[in-house]
Amino acid sequence: MEKKLGLRARFNFYETLEASLAYQEHSKFLTSLAGTWDFLFCSSIQATPAAFLEGKYDQLEWQTIEVPGNFEFQGYGTPIYANIDYPFALVPPRVPFENPTGLYHLSFEYHKKLDGQQILRFDGVESAFEVWLNGRFLGESQGSRLMTEFAISELLKEGKNELALRVVKWSKGSYMEDQDMWWLAGVTRDITIIEESEIQSIKVTPKLEQEQWTVEIKLKRAHQKRLEFGVFNEGEVVCDFRSVSEDATFAALKIQQPKLWNYETPNLYTLVARIDGTVYLPIRFGLRRIEKINQILCLNSEPILFNGVNRHEFHCQKGRALTKEYMKEELIQIKRAHINAIRTAHYPNHPYFYDLCDELGFMVIDECDIETHGFPEQASLCQDPLWEEAFCSRGLRMVSRDYHHPSILLWSLGNESHFGINFVKMAEKIRAYDSTRLIHYEGDRECQVVDVYSTMYSSIDELKARASKKISQMPHILCEYGHAMGNGPGSLKEYQEVFEQYDSVQGGFIWEWKDHGILVEDGTQTSYKIGGDFGEYVHDGDFVIDGLVLPDNRPSPALFEYTKIIQPVEFFYHGNQLVLRNKYKYKQLTGVKLVWEFQNKEQTVVGEISSISPIDPGTLSEVLSIPAPAEVNGVISFRLIPLEPVGVFQPEDIFASEQFEYEASYQKPGRTETSLEKTIQYTQSDSFIQVTMEETTVTINLHTGNISSFVKQGTELLNAEMNLSLHRQQISNDAEIQKIWNESYLRELFSYCRKFAISKNQTTVFLLIDQYIAPPQAPWGMYVKNKLWLLDGKLTRDCEIWFDGQAPSEVPRIGWELPFQNKVAQVSWYGRGPGESYPDSHYSSHIGQYQLDAKDWAFPYVVPQETGNRMAVEQAKLLFEDTELELVCARPLNMNLVPMTANQNMNYRFKQPEDPLQRVLRIDGGMRGLGSHSCGPKPLDKYLLKSEYHSMKFTLA
Numbered sequence: 001m002e003k004k005l006g007l008r009a010r011f012n013f014y015e016t017l018e019a020s021l022a023y024q025e026h027s028k029f030l031t032s033l034a035g036t037w038d039f040l041f042c043s044s045i046q047a048t049p050a051a052f053l054e055g056k057y058d059q060l061e062w063q064t065i066e067v068p069g070n071f072e073f074q075g076y077g078t079p080i081y082a083n084i085d086y087p088f089a090l091v092p093p094r095v096p097f098e099n100p101t102g103l104y105h106l107s108f109e110y111h112k113k114l115d116g117q118q119i120l121r122f123d124g125v126e127s128a129f130e131v132w133l134n135g136r137f138l139g140e141s142q143g144s145r146l147m148t149e150f151a152i153s154e155l156l157k158e159g160k161n162e163l164a165l166r167v168v169k170w171s172k173g174s175y176m177e178d179q180d181m182w183w184l185a186g187v188t189r190d191i192t193i194i195e196e197s198e199i200q201s202i203k204v205t206p207k208l209e210q211e212q213w214t215v216e217i218k219l220k221r222a223h224q225k226r227l228e229f230g231v232f233n234e235g236e237v238v239c240d241f242r243s244v245s246e247d248a249t250f251a252a253l254k255i256q257q258p259k260l261w262n263y264e265t266p267n268l269y270t271l272v273a274r275i276d277g278t279v280y281l282p283i284r285f286g287l288r289r290i291e292k293i294n295q296i297l298c299l300n301s302e303p304i305l306f307n308g309v310n311r312h313e314f315h316c317q318k319g320r321a322l323t324k325e326y327m328k329e330e331l332i333q334i335k336r337a338h339i340n341a342i343r344t345a346h347y348p349n350h351p352y353f354y355d356l357c358d359e360l361g362f363m364v365i366d367e368c369d370i371e372t373h374g375f376p377e378q379a380s381l382c383q384d385p386l387w388e389e390a391f392c393s394r395g396l397r398m399v400s401r402d403y404h405h406p407s408i409l410l411w412s413l414g415n416e417s418h419f420g421i422n423f424v425k426m427a428e429k430i431r432a433y434d435s436t437r438l439i440h441y442e443g444d445r446e447c448q449v450v451d452v453y454s455t456m457y458s459s460i461d462e463l464k465a466r467a468s469k470k471i472s473q474m475p476h477i478l479c480e481y482g483h484a485m486g487n488g489p490g491s492l493k494e495y496q497e498v499f500e501q502y503d504s505v506q507g508g509f510i511w512e513w514k515d516h517g518i519l520v521e522d523g524t525q526t527s528y529k530i531g532g533d534f535g536e537y538v539h540d541g542d543f544v545i546d547g548l549v550l551p552d553n554r555p556s557p558a559l560f561e562y563t564k565i566i567q568p569v570e571f572f573y574h575g576n577q578l579v580l581r582n583k584y585k586y587k588q589l590t591g592v593k594l595v596w597e598f599q600n601k602e603q604t605v606v607g608e609i610s611s612i613s614p615i616d617p618g619t620l621s622e623v624l625s626i627p628a629p630a631e632v633n634g635v636i637s638f639r640l641i642p643l644e645p646v647g648v649f650q651p652e653d654i655f656a657s658e659q660f661e662y663e664a665s666y667q668k669p670g671r672t673e674t675s676l677e678k679t680i681q682y683t684q685s686d687s688f689i690q691v692t693m694e695e696t697t698v699t700i701n702l703h704t705g706n707i708s709s710f711v712k713q714g715t716e717l718l719n720a721e722m723n724l725s726l727h728r729q730q731i732s733n734d735a736e737i738q739k740i741w742n743e744s745y746l747r748e749l750f751s752y753c754r755k756f757a758i759s760k761n762q763t764t765v766f767l768l769i770d771q772y773i774a775p776p777q778a779p780w781g782m783y784v785k786n787k788l789w790l791l792d793g794k795l796t797r798d799c800e801i802w803f804d805g806q807a808p809s810e811v812p813r814i815g816w817e818l819p820f821q822n823k824v825a826q827v828s829w830y831g832r833g834p835g836e837s838y839p840d841s842h843y844s845s846h847i848g849q850y851q852l853d854a855k856d857w858a859f860p861y862v863v864p865q866e867t868g869n870r871m872a873v874e875q876a877k878l879l880f881e882d883t884e885l886e887l888v889c890a891r892p893l894n895m896n897l898v899p900m901t902a903n904q905n906m907n908y909r910f911k912q913p914e915d916p917l918q919r920v921l922r923i924d925g926g927m928r929g930l931g932s933h934s935c936g937p938k939p940l941d942k943y944l945l946k947s948e949y950h951s952m953k954f955t956l957a
C-alpha cells in the first residue's frame, strides 16, 4: 500500500476557533517530534548495521542529535562550500560510495485523538531519507526543501511507538540541488504527526469577477461529516459559519467590503472549516491579483517595483535549521530596511517563512529546489526525459504546498539549470494547478514559458538598451543584481533611477541578504569559516560571503545604502520650502514627525515639525515652510521619525532622511507664511495650471509638461513653449557628426507629460512633472524629471534627464530654451565673458561681471554657425523694452542668446518671427566642445557631450 500522500496544501487542525485563527502550530491535533533523537553516523549507506534494518534498535549504541538540525553542525561530518562545481563525479543518478549517512531513532508515546487519518509530515530532510514506523518500512523521499507526508494510521500504535530514519547526504536528488551554498545534510525542518478529520485536501482560491470577490473552496472529503465554512478578518466575522451539503466538494463564499492584501497593508482573511462543530481547519488567504496589464506586472492594478533581496536560509551556528523566532527577527529586520520583496533563493523556504511574509507584507518569488549549475549546457538534465518527473514533481510539490500564501506572486522554476523541455513541461503543470500566479525562471532567456524576462547582474546600459526598444515586450526584472560581496555593491542609486524611470524595468533583488560564514569556536577564539576551511578539495572560498549583513545579521554599510535608496519618501527642498512624496503605492504615510538640522563648520541649528498631515499613496505633502535657520551657507538634513510604533518601525528609527545644500542666498531668514503680504493665485484645469505670484504669471501645459506662458508685469515673454533642446546650429567642425544628428532628427523634440503632481500653500506651488521628450520617428528619447518651484515671484526649475533608447552617443548641447516674444535689448551676467566660450576654448574668457547689447552678443562668422555661448554663468539679467528677466543658476550653467531664425528649431515653425532680432535664450546644462574635425581630430573625449544623465537647476524671475 502506498503510504506517501499526493499533492496537497499544508494545513493543520485545531480544537477551538480561537486557536485556529491564531494560526500557530499549537494544537492538540499536532504532535511535534522535534527534540533529541538517537543517532548513528555512518560513512556510507552500506555501513548501516543490520540491526537497524531489522528494527532491533535497542541493540545499537546510539549517540544523539537535535532534530531539526544539520549533521555537520553537531559534530557529524563536515560542510562543503561550492558554488558551481559539484563536489562529486557527474554520473547521474549515481552518487559516491562514501556518503555521510545518519541513522535516527525515536521512541515516543502516542494516543490517537481523532477518528480520521494520522499523517507523519516531514517539512525538509537533506538530501534524501527512508522511514520506518514500528519496524515497518513506510517509504522514502527526496527533495531537501519540500514537504513529504505519509499516512501512518495503520502502523501507528496506541502507546509506545518507534520511528526510525536513514538520511543520506548524497542522493539522486543532489544532482538537482547544486545551489551556490554549503552542502549539508540532516533533518533540517520539523517532523510532525497530524490528526485529521474529514478534510483530506483543500484548495482555497480568492477570485475577483465583476467587481465581486469570492472565495472558492475545493475539497477532498473522507467521511461526509457535518461541515461548515466561515470567514474571518482580524478576529471579526466576515461570513458566519454556514454548512455545506454532506457530499459537497465545492463551496463559494462572497466577501463583502473587501480589504485587499498588498505588501504595504497586508490584510489577511482566514477561511475556517468547522467539522462536526468541534474540529477547525483554518486557511489564511488574501484578496489580491497579480497580472500583467499592457506587459507591466501589476499587483491589484498598480505597477510593481521590486526593491528586493535574495535570501538563503542560514544561521551561522545552525546551518539551515532555523527557529521561528530567528526567522521572524530576520524578516522584521528586512522589513525595517524598506525591502519589499524576497526571492527564496534557491529553494522553497520553511513554511513559517511564508506566514511571516503574508503578515508582515513582502512580495515573494517562491523558487523551486532545482539547480543543476555544474552541468554543461549540452548535458543539462532539463533536456533529459529521464529527469522530467523530477522537474515536474518538485515544481508541483512547491506549488501545492504553498498555494494559499498571498505573499507569493510568482513561482520560480529554479535557478541556473539551463533551459529545455523539462522546464516546459513543468511550467505547463504548474499553470494547470495554479492559474492565479505568474511564472519566473531566469534561465528561460527567450521567454518561452515565463511571464517575466529576468536577468542577473545586467549593467545599467543593458537594462536601458532593452527597455528602450520601444516595442511591446515582457517586463524585465533583475532576479539578482548588486552583488554584495565584501565592500559593495556600488551604483545602487543608478539602478534605482532606471527602475523608477523605465516602466518596463520593474526592479530587482540584491544578491544577497547574508554572509554565510560558519561560526567556529577554537578555544577562546571564534571565527567565521568559509569554503576550504573544512579541508574541502572542491570549494569556492569566500564567494559565500556576499551579503548585506554579516553572518550574525549585523548590517553592513551596504544595507544602510540600500535602505536609503529605496526609502518610501522622496524629499524636495528649495528656498526653505519642503515637500515630501509618499512613494508607498497603497498606504498613507502618517504618524511621523519631521526633524531638521542645519549645519556648517561653525554651528548646528535644529528644529522639528511635530507632525505631518497624512500623505496619500503616491502623492505629495503640502508645502512645509521650514524656518530659515541661518544666514550663511551650510547643509540642511531632514529626518522623518515615527511618532509611535507603527508596524515594524519604532520611534527611535529614522524612517527616511535626506540632506540638501543650504544656500543662504536662496533663503529669506525669518520669512513665515503670515508675514508674506503677497500670496499666490492659482488656477488649474485639465490642460493647464496657471500661477500668479507678485507680478509674474506662469502657465504650464499639462499635455506637454512645458511652461507655455511667462507673463511679467503684464507682458508675455514667450513666443512658444519653453522646451528642452539638443540642437545647435551646425559649426564647420561638426560636419561629420552633424550627419548623425540630422539622421537622428534631434532638431525637433516632442514633449509628453507622463506624470504630474502638485502641492501648494499660500506662498508656494511645487510641481513634480515627469516628461518624455523625443524626436520624430527615432527609437530614442529622454525621461525628464522636473521639480518646479514657484515662490516669491520666482520660478525654479530643478531637472534631471536620462537618455533612453538608441540615442546618438553624443549630442551637441542640452538645455532649455525660452523663445521670446519681444526684442532683447541688453544682457548683463556673471560668468565667463565678455566673448563666447566653449568647453575646449574658454581660457581667454575670465569669469566676471559683464554687460552687452544684445546686438553685440554673437560673433559674425562668415558662414553663419553656432556662436555666443557663455560658460559658467551664475546670474544674468535680460532687458526687454518694457520688462526684464532675471536668471540665477544654482550651479554654473551655459547661457546663450541666439536669433530665432538661427536656432531653426522646428518647434517654432508655427510662429515664424517677424522681427529678425527676436531671440531665444538658451540655458544649457551641457555643451559639446568644438574640436577641429573639419580637418583634424574630434574634440577630446572629455569635451564630448554624452547622451547620459544630466541635471540642472536655475531660477527665473
Ligand code: GAL
Pocket (backbone or CB within 6 Å): 083, 179, 180, 346, 415, 416, 456, 480, 511, 543, 546
Ligand atoms: C548567481 C547565482 C547565485 C550566486 C551568485 C554569485 O549566479 O544564482 O546563487 O551564485 O551568482 O554569488
Ligand code: MG
Pocket (backbone or CB within 6 Å): 083, 084, 178, 179, 180, 371, 373, 416
Ligand atoms: Mg549557481
